[in-house]
Amino acid sequence: MSERVAAQAMERLAVRKTYKLFIGGAFPRSESGRSYVVTSSKGEFLANASKASRKDARDAVSAARKAFPGWSGATAYNRGQILYRVAEMLEGRRAQFVAEVVDADGVSAKKAAELVDAAVDRLVWYAGWSDKIGAIQGSANPVAGPYFNLSSPEPTGVVAVVAPPMGPLLGLVSVIAPVIVTGNTCVVVASERAPLPSITLAEVLATSDLPGGVVNILTGSAAEIAPWLAGHMDVNAIDLTGADAELAVTCEELAAENLKRVLRPPAAKVDWLADPGTGRMTAFLETKTVWHPIGT
Amino acid sequence: MFEYAPAPESRDIVDIKPSYGLFINGEWAEPLAEERHKTVNPASEEALAEVAWAGEADVDRAVQAARKAFAVWSVMPGSERAKYIFRIARIIQERARELAVLESLDNGKPIRESRDVDLPLVAAHFFYYAGWADKLSYAGFGPDPKPLGVAGQVIPWNFPLLMLAWKIAPALACGNTVVLKPAETTPLTALAFAEICQQADLxxxxxxxxxxxxxxxxxxxxxxxxxxxxxxxxxxxxxxIARSVAGSRKKVTLELGGKAANIVFDDAALDQAVEGIVNGIFFNQGHVCCAGSRLLVQESVAEELLDALKRRLSTLRLGDPLDKNTDIGAINSAAQLAKIRELSEAGVSEGAERWSPACPIPDKGYWFPPTIFTGVAQSHRIAREEIFGPVLSVLTFRTPAEAVEKANNTPYGLSAGVWTEKGSRMLWMASRLRAGVVWSNTFNRFDPTSPFGGYKESGYGREGGRHGLEAYLAV
Incomplete structure (x- = not known):
């Protein structure tokens, strides 16, 4: 028996995690059986992630559509509490996320901790918006006639989200939370380069009372998956924040087919630590105006 | 039915030039493009004037003029911009009668409508947005929201001057400059508006x-x-358009088609509902993107409602748009008439039953009688496609859930109507209808303070109200 083998026999072997997709609240492998190698920022092997297929993307859209009536019909208070619960669960797994962010981005543990903390705080911030966005986006309109006239924001529907390639946790949370807090459901294309924190985040979402299907996460090739979603006729909007220029044009052209709402990639590099403002929520809201006569 | 003596509005009040150039940089410019076409009165097929069809080089000149003007207009104090827009509103009120006649001549809509609906709303829209010009920092878009720059605006022929107002008023209030293209069949009121800009010293x-x-x-x-x-x-x-702007930084708002459901429950005030249905689909000859073109009526009152509706349709007067007694004017163009006919014939061939009141049709011009289709299935083209004419497709339902399902079963989502005396049911329906405007116990109401625009394939962005500012601000 060689020395190396002897040493291995003495050590406890770690139980590795299988990283799968997150669709409809479950964790399936890609139906295609495809996977791809994910490495750390230093090039070391981390895991084999699932490489989502077109069928997976369609399943994810179906799951998001199925979840939409329940989630958009839930009270704002309820949605806010669930987002806050996500923050609680994320805080509880702080150490795990710090380690994953260090692996993915090659940042120091201190910096990674700052990013994870910011992600938790961002969820808390958005959670509070659930029952306030209506007050700042809605209006009672003084029409020139005997009518009650009220405009209120409503969620757009199923939103495809191309997550930023950098900022595997903070960036991801910063694009998911504003979409779902108002009642949309989503299909997220995770960072292709650093997808592992997204699946760990899915574990957090799955244990936070978030109904299955509200957030669906696909790992794999963004250049493959994003156009499938952009051309899908049952997707109402697409956030192209994480798409490169070429992919963004392809997706925007495909999105025109059913007039999806398109949030284009930002013109300048995003500082995810900065105040996000309300733009990411309002991009995926419709305004409904209801008229009713006033009389006796 | 009562006999009415003709009561035509005089057309002497308008002064139409034989031919028009383009309005660029505050003056009339000879077009570089040579193509010219006549715009006709759809009620008589008489040519009203000749207008230029601007080419790429003409458009470029207009955009350059707008770009140059942006340097002046965008830095002018909001209070000064406001006063220009108020001036425009006032001139529109002063010239309202003339503009109403001109609109009816070029578009074919009844004078009662252009006089009592279109023109008052046009003036109100400019008044409303004029007031925003110096209050933008209070509009919820940050302390100092900036204009976008030059806006390219393309408008349809169904409400020519009103759509111009919806586009130009908020754009100017926010500090943008504009190049606007009116529809080829209805350019005359936009050209009259150019004169108004001159009178206002814009x-x-x-x-x-x-x-x-x-x-x-x-x-x-x-x-x-x-x-x-x-x-x-x-x-x-x-x-x-959505495809062509892909990859650019151009901000886009689109207000597109519709196939609105007008839903009548068995407890509705049926006489009022009948008026609302008529207003919903026969207002402006049905040339309305938010028209209530699908009537969904609860099965238990379907027969009673349809009888009342048919009685009411028999009293509608179709004819000379300038006659103050006219309810239904001319179809805007031969092309649109052909489209309405084609879809109506599809309705018959797909098995729906067609009904129109006895209705004399003038010899000249483009006309289509008010038409109802019963026995319509959701799969029929007349239930799915926008007809944009005075054609109503009638479907029935049994439960509120079925009504919601059928109403939302369309790629469009611009508007919807709900008729019921039960408040909780009205609000339940309103919250489930995927449409940008829900009229309850009324239909086709518009106001500058009230945001208008669609869900799904009816487009994006809102026009009107505080919401309408967002389309013209860099936010």
């Missing part, structure tokens, strides 16, 4: 009007130096 280049057809509009939309595209029209053209 700085040259702030408003530019280029006439033409689809190709002129396309040249405007793809011009590299515009920052904003605002379009009202068909979903098909909206799709092309």
């Amino acid at each position: 700085p040259p280049g702030v408003v530019n009007i280029v006439t033409g057809a689809g190709e002129t509009g396309a040249a405007l939309v793809r011009h590299p130096d515009i920052d904003k595209v605002a379009f009202t029209g068909s979903t098909e053209v909206g799709r092309q």
Whole structure:
């Protein structure tokens, strides 16, 4: 028996995690059986992630559509509490996320901790918006006639989200939370380069009372998956924040087919630590105006 | 039915020139493009005037003028911009009668409608947005929201001057300059508006009007130096625009087609519902994107309602748009008439039952009688496609859930109507209808303070109200 083998026999072997997709609240492998190698920022092997297929993307859209009536019909208070619960669960797994962010981005543990903390705080911030966005986006309109006239924001529907390639946790949370807090459901294309924190985040979402299907996460090739979603006729909007220029044009052209709402990639590099403002929520809201006569 | 003596509004009040150039940089410019076309009165097929169809080079001149004017207009104090827009509103009120007649001549809509609906709303829209020009920092878009730049605006023929107002008023209030293309069949009130800009001493280049057809509009939309595209029209053209701006930084708002459900429950005040149905689909000859073109009536009252509706339709007067007694005017163009006929014939051939009141049709001009289809299935073309004419498709339902399901079963989502005396049911329906405007116990109401725009394939962005500012601010 060689020395190396002897040493291995003495050590406890770690139980590795299988990283799968997150669709409809479950964790399936890609139906295609495809996977791809994910490495750390230093090039070391981390895991084999699932490489989502077109069928997976369609399943994810179906799951998001199925979840939409329940989630958009839930009270704002309820949605806010669930987002806050996500923050609680994320805080509880702080150490795990710090380690994953260090692996993915090659940042120091201190910096990674700052990013994870910011992600938790961002969820808390958005959670509070659930029952306030209506007050700042809605209006009672003084029409020139005997009518009650009220405009209120409503969620757009199923939103495809191309997550930023950098900022595997903070960036991801910063694009998911504003979409779902108002009642949309989503299909997220995770960072292709650093997808592992997204699946760990899915574990957090799955244990936070978030109904299955509200957030669906696909790992794999963004250049493959994003156009499938952009051309899908049952997707109402697409956030192209994480798409490169070429992919963004392809997706925007495909999105025109059913007039999806398109949030284009930002013109300048995003500082995810900065105040996000309300733009990411309002991009995926419709305004409904209801008229009713006033009389006796 | 009562006999009415004709009561025509005099057309002497309008002074139509034989031919028009383009309005660029505050003055009339000879077009570089040589193509010219006649705009006709759809009620008589008489040519009213000849207008230019601007080419790419003309559009470029207009955009350059707007760009130059942006340097002046965008830095002018909001309070001064406001006063120009208030001036425009006042001049529109002063010339309202003339503009109403001109609109009815060029478009074919009844004078009662252009006089009592279109023109008052046009003036109100300019008044409303004039007041925003110096209050933008209170509008919820940050402490100092900035204009976008030059807006390219393309508008349809169904409400020519009103759609111009919806586009130009908020654009100017926010500090943008505009190049606007009116529809090729209804350019005359936009050209009259150019004169109003001159009378108001609006700085040259702030408003530019280029006439033409689809190709002129396309040249405007793809011009590299515009920052904003605002379009009202068909979903098909909206799709092309959305595709053509891909990868640019142009901000886009689209107000597109519709196939609205007007839903009548068995407890509704049926006489009022009948008036609402008539207003919903026969107002403006049904040339309304938010028209209530699908009547969903609860099965238990379907027969009673349809009898009352047919009685009411038999009293509608179709004919001379300038006659103050006219309810239904002319179809705007031969092309639109052909489309309405084609879809109506499809309705018959797919098995629906067609009904129109006895209705004399004038010899000249483009006309289509008010028409009802019963026995319509959701799969029929007349239940799915926008007809944009005075044609109503009637379907029935049994439960509120079925009504919601059928109402939402369309790629469009512009408007919907609900008729019921039960408040909780009305609000339940309103919250489930995927449409940008829900009229309950009323239909086809518009107001500058009230946001208007669609869900799904009816487009994006809102016009009217505080919401309408967002389309013209860099936010």
